[in-house]
Amino acid sequence: MKHDTITKATQTVSGTVHTNRHHDSAEKHVTGGAEYCDDIGEPRGTLHAYLGVSSVAHGLIKSMDLSAVLAAPGVAGVLTAEDIPGVNDISPTGLKDEPVFPKEKTEFHGQPLFAVVAESRNAARRAAELAEIDYEVLPHALDPLEAQEAGHPFVTAPLKLERGEIEQGFSGADHRIKGQIKIGGQDHMYLEGQIAFAIPGEDDDVVVHCSTQHPSEAQHMVAHVLGVPSNAVTVNVRRMGGGFGGKESQMNLFAAVAAVAAKKWNCPVKIRPDRDQDMTATGKRHDFVVDYDVAFDECGHIQAVDGIFSARCGYSADLSGPVTDRALFHADNAYFYPNVRLRSQPMKTNTVSNTAFRGFGGPQGVVAAERMIEEIAYALGKDPLEVRKANFYGSAEDGRTLTPYHQEVEDNILPRLISELEETAEYQARRKAILTFNKTSTVIKKGIALTPVKFGISFTATWYNQAGALIHIYNDGSIHLNHGGTEMGQGLNTKVAQVVADALQVDFERIKITKTTTEKVPNTSATAASSGTDLNGMAALDAAEQLKARLTDFAAEHWSVEPETVIFRNNMVQVGQEVVSFSDLVRKAYMARVHLSAAGFYKTPKIHWDRSAGKGRPFFYYAYGASCSEVSVDTLTGEYRVERTDILHDVGKSLNPVLDKGQVEGAFIQGMGWLTTEELWWDKAGRLRTHAPSTYKIPLASDRPRVFNVSLADWSENRELTIKRSKAVGEPPFMLGVSVFEALSMAVASVADYRECPRLDAPATPERVLLAVERLKAGG
Structure with a gap:
């Protein structure tokens, strides 16, 4: 086959970049074949957790009697702040202001105070309502203006941006208008709610399947709450039924509760709040x-x-x-x-x-x-x-x-x-x-x-502008792709796979897209800030180019040609005047002990703040x-x-x-x-x-x-x-x-x-x- 024939045939490679391709899970979505966290088969003995929450917006917790909860049918036990083996905090910014369960004071209506662990979700949900909690009710403020009038503090340091001469600009203008606008918040209303499923392992190990946009943060938070190193915690995410930011940090609570319960009772534990509790216990867009x-x-x-x-x-x-x-x-x-x-x-x-x-x-x-x-x-x-x-x-x-x-x-x-x-x-x-x-x-x-x-x-946050990816080429020519981004319906996996298919000039169908897991790509950033494809696509491209370079060097040496004459096109590779299939080249490279796995990395340039x-x-x-x-x-x-x-x-x-x-x-x-x-x-x-x-x-x-x-x-x-x-x-x-x-x-x-x-x-x-x-x- 001549070189120009291969070049022309490039157009037949399926699924490369700058082309329309349906979402890799589209058919699974519409037929019900897509597996979400709640679809994972539950091992025998799986327990279910449900949150017991505050009934006041602000108050001191004078007493909390959970005896009726513990006596309810099917209840295995409860978790409170006293049951946290590590640090009772899941603050994503490290300010230590967000306990898993508070000890002394509740600060919003619906705040989780404890968790019931039972043989079924229904049993846990019903039992959670039996708690008898005595509060000393304190004044509360619900919106920014009320909070200002009440003298509430800032939750974090404010920011000021300034440029030019503000007073001069006002004094020299023809017109000036002052006004105020109130902008409401918004609930994420994802189709799949918050959910976590923890399976304990030996020693400190625990595997957590959850619907999170930030697996590495969930891993860190679970380890933090359990008091174990991060290497003991594995977080897996195959897909989410929507996220929109609501699963960037808010999943930490559910992952931590499931993991603590799983280790305490040494059995799998799942927690899935109903829609009402999901909406009252998790945060929203800021008003x-x-x-x-x-x-x-x-x-x-x-x-x-x-x-x-x-x-x-x-x-x-x-x-x-x-x-x-x-x-x-x-x-x-x-x-x-x-x-x-x-x-x-x-x-x-x-x-x-x-x-x-x-x-x-x-x-x-x-x-x-x-x-x-x-x-x-x-x-x-x-x-x-x-x-x-x-x-x-x-x-x-x-x-x-x-x-x-x-x-x-x-x-x-x-x-x-x-x-x-x-x-x-x-x-x-x-x-x-x-x-x-x-x-x-x-x-x-x-x-x-x-x-x-x-x-x-x-x-x-400049340090979040980094990503990793891992690509394996197996000796039959099939490709395994993993990266640090999470798929929540936006098509991230499809795009990243298209990038890899284009780089290696193979069909999209040759690439297996696998779940996001902290076992393969460490220290990942949240799939947020519209950066999922930018970061993970570049990291995957880096890994693909490493592999392509190794295969090119091997082919040039094996066939005694210059590396510039090794051209990847349409599932084939031209090596000088000879053409071999991609699979054959991979098989020969494997036999020659060429490393067919690569970890890619990318960090965004030019930015500083x-x-x-x-x-x-x-x-x-x-x-x-x-x-x-x-x-x-x-x-x-x-x-x-x-x-x-x-x-x-x-x-x-x-x-x-x-x-x-x-x-x-x-x-x-x-x-x-x-x-x-x-x-x-x-x-x-x-x-x-x-x-x-x-x-x-x-x-x-x-x-x-x-x-x-x-x-x-x-x-x-x-x-x-x-x-x-x-x-x-x-x-x-x-x-x-x-x-x-x-x-x-x-x-x-x-x-x-x-x-x-x-x-x-x-x-x-x-x-x-x-x-x-x-x-x-x-x-x-």
Whole structure:
């Protein structure tokens, strides 16, 4: 076979990069064949745990009588703080403020106080209700403003970002507006809830199967609680039924309880809370109250911004520090602020400890930025899109590239992206038609908005920007792939396998994707911050290239040719003038004692961050996007529907366009739900009342836009050397849902002839929309 024939045949290799390929588990998902943690066969003697929780929001535990619990049918025993053999703490940041079980004080309604271990889950669940606990009830504060009034402390150190001359910027401006926006939280509402299944081994050993985005952290926490070294704990994750950040640190509790019980009773133990307890005992997206002060000129150019971002963090720090930091990082969204001061206030509250959620504080920052744009537009009688364009980041020549955290925006493609979407979505013509419609329609009002997204990619905790991978080639030519990322439905395993298939020029089907396990790749980072493919793809590529180099060297020596003449193509390898199959080459290499296993590693270059100074380059690059949404609002009821959404999103040079498009679609709907229907509500006693699908409304299929057009910016290519020049896609498109929120605002503003910003709080439920309409009708 000639060399050019092999090159042409490259096109027939299945599943390589930059091509559509369905999710590797897609058929298993829809047929029920995908195995999740709860599907693992239970060995004989498996026990089941269930949590007993606090019935007050804040109180001293005077006594806890568990005798009725222990006497209940099927109960093997209980776990309390006294049963923790190691350290009673599962704080992911090491602040020692998050016990597995508290000893003296409960700090939120629903806080786990003990665990029942029984022969069945039902027996454990029923027995947990029999505990008799006496409390001395203490005052509680549920939201950031209440916490401030009560003098509650910050759960972690606040951050300040500052650049320019803030006072000078305000004093020299034509206009200045102060306002406040309340931005609600969000429940993760994954299909598969929290679950852990621990199997004890000999000596200190324990194997934990759990639904976690961060196996290495779960491993560390279990070891910490058991008082054993990390090498005694193995954590396995084949797949999750959704995570969205809710399984980054919140799984620690369940993994620790299962492991402690498994070692105490020396038998397998599973813990799976029901949906109500899952929602009350685990953290959510942070609620924010943002106070903003913005100055601008007659043309709508922003002169100065001062913002205070107060967050409901819950009773412990969890990940609130980096979440509130990232809210500040994205409080500029796509806009250059000449003079700026941004401050975070991570407030301690008597609620469940809030945690990571898709976007990690970034969406809250973006909403605040868009509210200020909206304020300027209504104050000046301009189209908000005109104001957005006027404030976009510019070029080094015009001095409009420096962010509030002093990173240069060097890869801004928003002007082209916005221009294309504005044309394809027919924004100007539709806005004109909507303005005409609203003049004559007395009940139904319409709105349209086109909003941008600029989202930084990398963990702001710099040390998390690393990944490992392990690849084995067996002597029959089959390939075993393992990496440190976790699969939660986003298609990470598929993409990484495509990278390996492309590097070795073999069919995708040759590669076996295996569970994530701490036994194979140590010290992994969480699959979060949209970094899963960026990090693990590069680590897998490193391992594949090591193997390819060894096989190349072997082939060159074996056939006495120059290494440059060894070419891998289409499951074959050309060695000089000879062609052998990939499998034959592997078999010969094995016989020659060539090492056919490689550990790959990658760390993100260029990034650095000095938090104390508020300066650095926390992000490797930015991902961009834009969405245009049109809504219709019934001003008599506040009900509304999304008529049409057009999206153009930047994923760089896509590894798998069909998977990326699916991520964009899903993120938009989830972001829209956060800003419209998903409302968290606590009563005065501190009880979460929206604790089940019956009371917490996620978007339904009927809530999606009637017309939904989603496109990828196929002309984009990452300027940085990322995996095959692609860009992250997990979090950035979440913020595209802001276009619906802004379109609702325009529809409401029409009742007062667009003279005033409606100042809708999020989520913009029909009730809030109706109240805003009535307020404007009444004159403000």
